[in-house]
Amino acid sequence: MTTNLTKAIMGAAALAALAGTAAAQCPKTGGTLTYLYHPEPTALSTIATSAVPVAIVSTKIYESLLTYEGAGMTPKPGLAESWTVSDDQKTYTFKLRQGVKWHDGKPFSADDVKYSIEKVVKPYTSRGRVYFGDVEAIETPDPYTVVFKLKAPVPFFMNVFQPGEAPILPKHILETIDTSASGPVRQSSLMRQPVGTGPFKLKEWTRGSHVILERNPDYWRKGHPCLDQVVLRVLPDGAARAIAMESGEADVAPMSALPEAEIERIAKLPHIQATKEGAEALGPNMWLEVNLRDKPLSDVRVRRAISMALDRSRIVDVIWYGQGTPATGPIVSANPNFYNKALKPFVYDPKAANRLLDEAGYKRGADGVRFRMTQNFLPYGESWVRLGEYIRQELGKIGIAVDTKSLDLAGWLKAVYTDWDFHLTSTFSHNYSDPTIGVQRTFISSSIRKGATFTNSMGYQNARVDELFAKAARETDKAARKKQFDEIQQILHDELPVIFLVELSYTSLWNKRVHGLITNGISMYSSWDSVWKE
C-alpha cells in the first residue's frame, strides 16, 4: 500500500516534471537574434567590469548557480539543481547539476564554483565583497555539492547567484592565470575568449563591429537554447541604431540602447514592442561622481551649490525625453522597501547657489570665474554628451568654468576608477533589489579600491555611513534595517558625496517576431536560453 502510494506520488511528480519540460520547450528552434548596443563591451566577462554592455553579452556565456523568475526574482535552478538552507540561515547547500560541460568540453564541478568565488568574484568584482564578505568557508564535500558557511545570516544571499553578479568560471583555465592581483585577471584571456557553461559560446568578436555567439550544443538544458546565434552589432550612431530597428535588420534594442529622441517614434511602429518591464531588479540611478580628494569639491557647500545649479526636471524632460524621475538620494523612489520618503526633493536655485559659493569664499574673479575644473561624461551615447553640455552651461552661470574631456569607455573607466584622475563625471549605478548589494559599494570607505569599476571613486569616507551599512548588511529585523537605510539616505542626501540627478528608466524594444525576452527583473542580464524567433 505504502509502496503503491509512493509510486503514485512519484508518478505524478514525473508527469508534472514532464509537463514542465513540455511547456518550457522551444516553440521554434533556430534563427539568429541580432541586438544593438553601444558602446562596445570592453570585455566578455563581468569580472572585468559590470558595465551594461559587458553584462548583457557575458550573461549569455557565463552562468551562475541560480536563475530567477518574475519581477520579484524567485530563485530557480541553474547550475545548481536544488538547494537547502539551514535553520539558522548560516549554511547554504547547493546540489549541482551533473553532466554539465564547459565550452571547451571539460566537465564542470564544485571545484569550479569554489575557485571562481574565492579567487575572482569575491576579490575583484565591484560587489564581490558585499556578497561573499561573510562567507567563512566554501566546502565541496563531493564534486556535485557546494556548501557556503556564513559567519552571520546574509539577508539577500539567495539573490546573489545571478549570471552577471556571481559568474562561475572554469577552474582549469583560472589556474593558468595569475589571480593574485586584479590587473592580470582583467587582462586575462577569459575576458576576451570566454569559456563558460551558458547556452551560447563565443564564435567571433570583431572589434568595433560585432560579437557573434553561437548555440552551445552541449547545453545542459535539453533542447535549448532556441536560437542558433545571438549577434551583438555595435552601431555607434544612434540614428543608425534606430533605423536598424525600424527596418527589421536588428531584433532587440535592450535597456534604452536607442537614443531617447528616437524611442518614442520607433516604439509606435506596428512591428515593434516596447516595454519598461524586465528591469525591476536593476533600478538605475544617475549621478555626478565628484572627486572629493581636492579642493574646492571637498567642500560640501560647493557640492550643494552645484546641486542647486542643476534643474533635474529639465534634465529629465529635455535630455532624457521624460524617461526618468528627479532623484533625491542613493535609493530610487521606486524601491518599495527601503526608499526614505522623508527626503526632500533637491531644489533648483542658481541664486542660492551663487550665494553659497560666495559664503564658501570662492569669489568671482575679474572674468566672472570662481574656479575652473574638468568634467568627464559616461561615454554611453548622445544623451550623456548633452548632459555634459548642460552641466557646463549651468555651472558656468554660477561662476564655475568647466572643461569637458571626452574619453572612450576603456579610457573613462581607467580615468575614473583606476587613476581617480577626474573632478566630476556623470555615471549611473544599479540599485539592485537590495541596498546592501547595489548602493553600499559606492559609499563605504572600504570600496575605495583602485581598479574595481563603479565603486567609491570619490574617496568618500564617513564612519557613520560605514557603520550603518555594516549593520544593515547583517540586520535581520526588517524595521531596524529600514531605519538604518533611512539614516544613510539622509546623510548622503545632505553631504552629497555624489550629486544625485535622475532615476533613469530603461525602455527595451524588440521586433514582435522575437518572443520570451522578458522573464524576470534582470531580463537583459539573463541567458536568453528560451528566447525564440518566428
Place this chain on the structure above:
Amino acid sequence: MSGLALFWRRFRRNTAAVGGLVVLLLIVGAAVFGPVLHPVDPFDMLGRPTQPPSARFLLGTDVSGRDILAGLLHGARVSLVVGIVASLAATVVGLLVGAVAGYYGGVIDNLLMRATDFFLTIPSFVLAIVIVAIFQPSIFTVTAAIATVSWPSVARLVRGEFIAQRDRDYVRACRALGMRDWEIILRQILPNALPPVIVVSSLMVATAILTESGLSFLGLSDPDVVSWGYQIGVGRSVLRVAWWMSAIPGVTILVTVLAINLVGEGLNDALNPRVQQR
C-alpha cells in the same frame, strides 16, 4: 597707379569673385557682430527641443532646446578662426620648409621633400582624425591637426618657386654683394614667390573649414564650443524628425566654402595676371 588699386581693378573683373567676397564679408560680419546683436548663449536650453523655425527661434531649436541661430553665429567664429589660423600656420611651415629645400637643394632638399612626401601619401582627413583622437579633441588640437595635414602642399609649391628663382641674375647679384642666405630668402626671393602661395592658402581656408566640420561631425571637436560640423552631428540623430537641424548649418558651410573658393580664384586672377591671359 598704386599696386593696390591695380590689384583691385584686376580682382573686380571677376564678378563671381566679387560676389564671393561680398558673401564672405557678410559671414565674417556675422561672426564678429552676430553674438553681440543676438546675445544668446548657444549652449543654453531655452525652449522645447526640436522646434521648427518660428518668430521666437528664427532657425528653430536643436535636440536640447538650444537656439540654432545662436549656435550658427558662434559656430561661424569657431569655423573661421580654426580655418584661418590653421591655414596661416600651415602656410608659415610650408613656406619655411619649401624655401629652405628649394634654395639649398641637394641633401637638405632631399630630406625635407621625403618628409613632405610622407605626409602627402597619407589621406589628410584620416591623419587629422588620428591626431585629434590621440591628443583628445580641443580647439587647439583640432587647429594643429588641420595645420599638420595642410602644410605639405604649400611646401611643394614654394620649393618649386624657389628653384625657379634661385639662379636668376638678381639672386646671383645679391650673393655677389655678400648678402646672407636668410636675407636673400626672406627679402629677395620670397616676395616674388608669394602670389601663388597667397592663392593656395586662401583656398586652404575653405578646406580647413570643411575638415573641421568633418571632424566635429564625427564628434571629434572641442566639447565646449559650438561649430557648424558639431551642429550637423547633433541634428543627425534626429534627421528623420527634424531635417532642418542639420540642413541649416550644412548650407552655411556650403555657402562659406563656395565664397572662399570664389575669392581665391579672384585672387589668382589678380595676382597672377599672366596665367589668366594664357
